[in-house]
Amino acid sequence: MSVRVRFAPSPTGYLHIGGARTALFNWLYARHTGGKFILRIEDTDAARNSHEAVKVILDGLRWLGLDWDEGPITADATGPSKGDCGPYFQSARKENYQRRVEALLSRGLAYEHEGAIKFKMTREPILIPDLVVGDVVRPLTDREELDPDWVLVRSDGQPVFHFVNVVDDLDMGITHVIRGEDHLSNTAKHIALFNAFGVRPPKYAHIPLILNKDGSKMSKRDTGASLATYLEEGYANEAVVNYLCLLGWSPKDNREMLPVKDVVELFDLPQILRHNARFDMDKLNWLNGEYLRAMAPDRFYEMSVHALARAGLNPDGHPLPYVKAALDTCRGKFKLFSELPAYGGFYFREEITCDPEAAQKCFTPENKPRVEKLRDAFGKLATFDAASLEAALKAVAAELGVKVGVLVHPVRLACTGSSSGPSLYHLMEVLGKDKVMQRIGSVLTVST
RNA sequence: GACCCUAUGGUCUAGCGGUUAGGACACCUCCCUUUCACGGAGGUAGCCCGGGUUCGAUUCCCGGUAGGGUCGCCA
Numbered sequence A: 001m002s003v004r005v006r007f008a009p010s011p012t013g014y015l016h017i018g019g020a021r022t023a024l025f026n027w028l029y030a031r032h033t034g035g036k037f038i039l040r041i042e043d044t045d046a047a048r049n050s051h052e053a054v055k056v057i058l059d060g061l062r063w064l065g066l067d068w069d070e071g072p073i074t075a076d077a078t079g080p081s082k083g084d085c086g087p088y089f090q091s092a093r094k095e096n097y098q099r100r101v102e103a104l105l106s107r108g109l110a111y112e113h114e115g116a117i118k119f120k121m122t123r124e125p126i127l128i129p130d131l132v133v134g135d136v137v138r139p140l141t142d143r144e145e146l147d148p149d150w151v152l153v154r155s156d157g158q159p160v161f162h163f164v165n166v167v168d169d170l171d172m173g174i175t176h177v178i179r180g181e182d183h184l185s186n187t188a189k190h191i192a193l194f195n196a197f198g199v200r201p202p203k204y205a206h207i208p209l210i211l212n213k214d215g216s217k218m219s220k221r222d223t224g225a226s227l228a229t230y231l232e233e234g235y236a237n238e239a240v241v242n243y244l245c246l247l248g249w250s251p252k253d254n255r256e257m258l259p260v261k262d263v264v265e266l267f268d269l270p271q272i273l274r275h276n277a278r279f280d281m282d283k284l285n286w287l288n289g290e291y292l293r294a295m296a297p298d299r300f301y302e303m304s305v306h307a308l309a310r311a312g313l314n315p316d317g318h319p320l321p322y323v324k325a326a327l328d329t330c331r332g333k334f335k336l337f338s339e340l341p342a343y344g345g346f347y348f349r350e351e352i353t354c355d356p357e358a359a360q361k362c363f364t365p366e367n368k369p370r371v372e373k374l375r376d377a378f379g380k381l382a383t384f385d386a387a388s389l390e391a392a393l394k395a396v397a398a399e400l401g402v403k404v405g406v407l408v409h410p411v412r413l414a415c416t417g418s419s420s421g422p423s424l425y426h427l428m429e430v431l432g433k434d435k436v437m438q439r440i441g442s443v444l445t446v447s448t
Numbered sequence B: 001g002a003c004c005c006u007a008u009g010g011u012c013u014a015g016c017g018g019u020u021a022g023g024a025c026a027c028c029u030c031c032c033u034u035u036c037a038c039g040g041a042g043g044u045a046g047c048c049c050g051g052g053u054u055c056g057a058u059u060c061c062c063g064g065u066a067g068g069g070u071c072g073c074c075a
Helices: A017-033 A051-064 A094-106 A142-146 A161-171 A187-196 A227-232 A237-245 A260-266 A281-294 A297-310 A320-330 A337-348 A356-362 A367-379 A386-400 A404-416 A424-431 A433-445
Strands: A004-007 A036-039 A110-113 A116-119 A126-130 A134-138 A150-153 A176-180 A203-207
Touching (some): A017 A176, A094 A116, A094 A150, A094 A161, A126 A187, A237 A260, A320 A337, A320 A424, A337 A424, A356 A404, A386 A404
Parallel strands (some): A004 A036, A176 A203
Antiparallel strands (some): A126 A134
């Protein structure tokens, strides 16, 4: 039987990083086995159902590159979809639930209670065979002993999650349920329901959860919990995917950076780790830096420009060759695009504000004449390129009998406003003679 | 309270009945260097605890502890 897996998020308005990984693992398994990856929107709760909230999910999955074989095409619950098992919004599947309730009712497996419909739950412990965790026996808890039956349909007519989830998986022919371990205990309910419908339950694979760095549960408000953060802050999507793959799964060959197509090839359920993983932003950032370094130039420019614009700078107001040359000097020097405005923003600003502390160290009465001398030397340069600038600076340093750093630091600060940045000689070449002379000049006139 | 899952450096992990317990991030030192980053060399740091089984347990079993999860007319 061909594999059919699904990702069934509830449109809450954001896509949790853990949910994103669940989607990824489902997708990886589908692609590994040649099966189908289905997207189903669990919008039973009307309060959580909004076009915008669904869009967040679709955008997130698309950004990660997790294409679905069946499911909605747009965020509109009544809009078009692909696949033969639709609708793919629970809000549009009411008849199915109704039909299933009646089937249980007519066979005495469910009953009405105070206006709600409850399921006659098995009293016996239930065996949950799990591809990740192994066989799990789940007896009733003490509270459940008091009343093992549970609500299928609320008194207001709304079916509950555990019920619709099972009915949809059944109607959609889902073969493997890959989901967060938080559902492991509840799986007993689901298996009992499948049994009541007289069908074999799907295979289960409960994957460990993603925790905060401190080991606490990662919830909505925690840093990095929302996938949208990475999208907005200009992470490379393949870095995020790569990092997520490494959380609870390993290629076992010490590779850290590996393309998703390799993961598709190697991925399988039994090798998923059984313990929760903590989210390590440092490692994600490192990986992002690696991908950023390997990124095709045009994409690098595009993402850089986006990051600069987001920080209020206007790179598009400069000639394209200038922008590209400027960005080339920044390439490989930072891990996150969000660092770029601080790193290379001086290329696109008219006014440079120097760090006061650094300025005090650099623009001393002793240094000023030296910098002035250097400026004069720069002024006489016929060609204002990195090699000439370097030669000129070194010549002046030699003449003054000082180390190059004595000149480099003040000039860097004057040109960029910062004590760290791209290669000084290259940066000055890109900036051009006018701006360099002007920026050096302006720090010389300011008293310190 | 009951039940379920889990346990290798700070973090992600590889591994195994006998290994100098491997890699990566982070951190520290040094080198390279105009700064930063990269790169190179080195370093600190780990098998949760207690019982078994065994000639021998990090590895297998049991217990404890700790962390996580579930027990809703939330999803």
